Amino acid sequence: MKLFNRTGDGLWLVRSRQFAMHAIGQYQQEKERYGLGRYSLWTGDLGLAIYLWHCITTEADLPSLDVM
Numbered sequence: 001m002k003l004f005n006r007t008g009d010g011l012w013l014v015r016s017r018q019f020a021m022h023a024i025g026q027y028q029q030e031k032e033r034y035g036l037g038r039y040s041l042w043t044g045d046l047g048l049a050i051y052l053w054h055c056i057t058t059e060a061d062l063p064s065l066d067v068m
Contacts, residue, residue, distance in 0.1 A: 001060035013058065020055045023048055 004012035027048055031037060038044035054060060 001054050001058065004058065005060045013055075017055050020052055023051065 001012075001016050003009070004016060027037075027045070039046075041047055050062075
């Protein structure tokens with residue numbers, strides 16, 4: 001998302017959204033395999049939710065890094 005925001009090149013938005021779809025698939029597989037989610041901010045369920053939200057809104061801020 002950062003590259004899309006900096007360059008305005010739609011290719012980066014497409015790539016971000018493709019990666020998001022891949023991440024959703026991984027999340028579903030892990031949830032089925034282990035029966036629970038991950039609780040890390042950056043690699044867990046919350047991190048994925050933030051990333052997916054950014055793919056919808058085209059924002060690129062990271063909690064606790066860019067907002068402060």
